[in-house]
Amino acid sequence: MEKDQVFNKYSKYYNLLYSDKNYSAEADYIDKILASHGQNYGKVLELGCGTGGHARFLAQKGYIVHGIEQSSAMVKQATPCQNFSCEQGDICSFRIEEKFNALIALFHVISYQTTNRKLDAVFDNASKHLVDSGIFVFDFWFTPAVCSKGPEVRVKRMHGDGVEIIRIAEPEIHSAINQVDVKYSIFVQDTNLKTVEIISETHKMRHFSLMEIDLLCEKHGFHRVYAKEMMTSQLPSNNTWGICVVLKKN
Secondary structure, three states, X not given: OOHHHHHHHHHHHHHXXXXXXXXXXXXXXXXXXXXXXXXXXXXXXXXXXXXXXXXXXXXXXXXXXXXXXXXXXXXXXXXXXXXEEEXXXXXXXXXXXXXXEEEEEOOOOHHXXXXXXXXXXXXXXXXXOEEEEEXXXXXXXEHHHHHHHOOXXXXXXXXXXXXXXXXXXXXXXXXXXXXXXXXXXXXXXXXXXXXXXXXXXXXXXXEEOHHHHHHHHHHHOEEEEEEEEOOOOOOOOOOOOEEEEEEEEO
């Protein structure tokens, strides 16, 4: 199932479901990474920008951010602001007649690229849109932690905008292909009309080892210059679910 299809129904409640996500703190973290690699306050291309949660905070800091998002429904919800714009497009195949000093892909966008074909296309496209020595920053699910800890069934409850939401996430593990299929069952009650909407979607997530990332780097003309736990900057371990890496274009 393509990402556009996956997120079309889900996107209606996306901002509410992740209203507890600390986009501001994550943007601060990315800002420090960009600054430490000499790319602060420049033009940034964001792959899979969603509704612009990270981009707006980076724009407030002075970055000029342009986002590419495959889900047309998500793009409609992304409110443009000064220094932030976005467009609908496939991160595997979009083309912009401009090169950037930095590309970012946050909230596990790379983990949604479950096939080798898509991964190759994204890395090739990233290289095409970066200047020489430009950097590619992204986070992903880390294989050692997924294998060690294992994904669990999770229930999330949120309310606001006249609705109450219960989301159940049930993982199905496919160890042979480093993939976890997360089945979402979302129950949305309209508190005024007393109606219930049920949404079912399956999000296929691929996890990676650092060796796999390095092989992709070698294939597409990058080298890895940073790999730490997302937000904490701790060295990766079997307990590190989310890794943030910085790749530099050769």
